[in-house]
Amino acid sequence: MTVPFELPEENRELSPYTGYTRAHWEAVADGLLEAAWRWATPEGALLDLPGRPSVSGVRSDGLEGYARTFLAAGFRIAGSGGKDPGGLLDRYARGLAAGTRTPGRDDTESWPLILDHHVQGQPMVESASVALGLMLTRPWLWDRLDGDVQDRAEQWLRGALTHVPAPNNWYLFPFMVASFLESVGRGDHSTRGARARALELLETWYRGDGWYADGDGRAFDHYNGWALHLYPLLHAQLTGDAELSARFGPRLRQHLEGFSLMFGADGAPVHFGRSLTYRFAASAALGIGAVTGHTPLTPGASRRVASGALRYFLDRGAVTGDGLLSLGWHGPHAATLQRYSGPASPYWASKGFVALLAPEDDPLWTAPEEPAPSEGPDRVLALPAPGLLIQSTGADGIVRLHNHGSDHVRPHEGETADLADALYGRSAYSTHTGPTSPANVPDNHLAVEVGGAASVRCRIRALGAGQGEGWGWAASWHRPVFAPGPPMVPGLRVQSVTVALGRFELRVHRVVGAPAGARISQTGWATRAHGSQLAGLSGWTGSDEVRAPQGTAYEPWVRIPRLTADAEGTVLLTALACLGTAPSTPPLAAAVRDVTVSDGDREVTVTWSDGARTVVGFEPVRVTHEGT
Structure with missing residues (x-):
């Protein structure tokens, strides 16, 4: 688009990327x-x-x-x-x-x-x-x-x-x-x-x-x-x-x-x-x-x-x-x-x-x-103090921000669903996508559904963040909050870890205290094109795609991939997500060779197709990655 006032000619010699001086x-x-x-x-x-x-x-x-x-x-x-x-x-x-x-x-x-x-x-x-x-x-x-x-x-x-x-x-x-x-x-x-x-x-x-x-x-x-x-x-x-x-x-x-x-x-x-x-x-x-x-x-x-x-x-x-x-x-x-x-x-x-x-x-x-x-090259940067994890991929220039520490709840406030904020409560944001509106299905969100009511994430408790060469992680936990109905289910909590590696996002959640009849859903990135992938690796039993007709700040209408599973008590769920622009991106399932859950649903080991291994454990949170 053009602006309604005159701009100078571009200078691509001095400014080869933007032309602006x-x-x-x-x-x-x-x-x-x-x-x-x-x-x-x-x-x-x-x-x-x-x-x-x-x-x-x-x-x-x-x-x-x-x-x-x-x-x-x-x-x-x-x-x-x-x-x-x-x-x-x-x-x-x-x-x-x-x-x-x-x-x-x-x-x-x-x-x-x-x-x-x-x-x-x-x-x-x-x-x-x-x-x-x-x-x-x-x-x-x-x-x-x-x-x-x-x-x-x-x-x-x-x-x-x-x-x-x-x-x-x-x-x-x-x-x-x-x-x-x-x-x-x-x-x-x-x-x-x-x-x-x-x-x-x-x-x-x-x-x-x-x-x-x-x-x-x-x-x-x-x-x-x-x-x-x-x-x-x-x-x-x-x-x-x-x-x-x-x-x-x-x-x-x-x-x-x-x-x-x-x-x-x-x-x-x-x-x-x-x-x-x-x-x-x-x-x-x-x-x-x-x-x-x-x-x-x-x-x-x-x-x-x-x-x-x-x-x-x-x-x-x-x-x-x-x-x-x-x-x-x-x-x-x-x-x-x-x-x-x-x-x-x-x-x-x-x-x-x-x-x-x-x-x-x-x-x-x-x-x-x-x-x-x-x-430049793919980068992952962990910021432990704010509980943020930045992931960029040089091939498409997209930057993703995984949020495990920033919320919009003041210290003196309790946790009720009216405090949920789509601009803070989602697990991930990017330079290519925006959050869906509160009236639509939330993107990048793990919800516990109890009695037909889906939970929101309000106060986020950071559990740490770290990085190695070419990879990084961040972790947090939150109490699921419901509307309508009581503000929370006693004993229910969600522990979450994101591991970023290249274009991949390994999303691991440990849900503790899920009541009988509970159902869990995990959504991915909201885009109109098929640049958003989400694959269940362990614990998930269903998958589909939902629509957000109100769109985002980037697109007037978007689709969101979704995983689902029934839950009671403690469950460990592992998924692999990816946001990209290449139409021929290989299926996510091809990136992983094996997934093993152990230690009483406290640990998951993901073996990648190239032989690298990522281990995510809980109580306490611990993340290791070995290999390429």
Whole structure:
């Protein structure tokens, strides 16, 4: 598909993989900003983009339009040394003056007040983008404002310092507000307190392997890159805070060791977690890594992955004919959205433009593109801290993420079926497929069916992860939760292990405490074509294929392979799955020579067709692999 604004000619000599250069990034930023500003209020305080309102209401949505596009403008202008070909700074200055004149008033221009997250929370999110935009453009915007406009802007921003954020990455919003106010000589005990509190929480949320939990639970997702790593390092970069750079930089470097592998050869990020309508914001961690030097990637590889993500979405209809980013993934897609998603929400994609802070003569833009991590040999990477297993195959460039540690259940919450989240609860995600909707059969899911009700997976307890040469594993357990009916069956639990080897996924489940009459099902990848295979190796007695008519973010209609078995007490079930694009992929059964279950349904040994052996045991979990 083509975008409704002009892009430069491709440069395949400098960028042999994507054709994109820095000029393409600038052109995309300019085109998106110009299109969005067509929907501004007369004085420019609100950008009321067309579409269904979020739960926060149209006024908050209009502020979101101003703030998130200001973020893109800030990166664009700061990275160009103040050059402003679209005359954006005057527009944002007028909008700031109008929006802060009478905050909270129900008129054409006034911004909503910043209140507690559970009362009127969204403006606190947007305050960080306003503050960061002002910080980035300070010499050309803030320093030229009248003193009374500066005072009004400070007063509005301070609402973020005096109200309660949501208990997660939101604490970084007052952190950025404080960072800006201190940078312009308006700091005090409130700004110092906001920064100290955010940094204190980040330490408690850091779990290792370069990953933060998004709050006190175990939500590991794209918020790591576009929030939890991005804001502290932006603060350090813009303020010259060497101590924070030294603390957070190595964590980002370690994060990128694994996260950079989570982009397919076609540029797609792994479709996993909430807020996916932010799209190429997923490249923000790569961008800030390149800008600050805290990255394991070469400049050419960093640009290849980031430009690949940008082009991936532009080529697949993310931008409408009006030049606006749609609410969805490729194009509009309702199942991708959350209640807080409004017409301007996709403009958090602006965070991807952080790469523009690298000047035009930086190696990020001048070095030839190099292959993305997923374009080399087959790779398997275990991340024990978040309980994730990344698997990529160079032949097709598909990346799979096996989830044995990330959920969306907060520590104080119980386990009920209404907490099930398709964006976290499935056992695997990829750059080629998305989860099916809750109204359809779930993909990549083991369900225990009791009394006609199928279970969901809510809280995930990680049991470990590890790897050897060319292979890796991750394990977890969960309590099956049912709806309708009681929340769980006493004593029932599911222990799960995934072993990734080349293109294969060995999926082993040990179901303990299944009541009489229980039935178990295991599904595979959701695709329209026959690129998804699932074969029962032990314990399974039936197989079929089911349909998900609502489709996924990738396809409007999909099929899912499924295995079934009756169960009572303790059963051990082994299956082999594969996701690929080759139409002539050999049947999975040919990959395995023998399967043996032993130790009272606590251990399974899989002998592969080439003579290699994989052993998976339970209580405790143990995984070994010997051979090629």
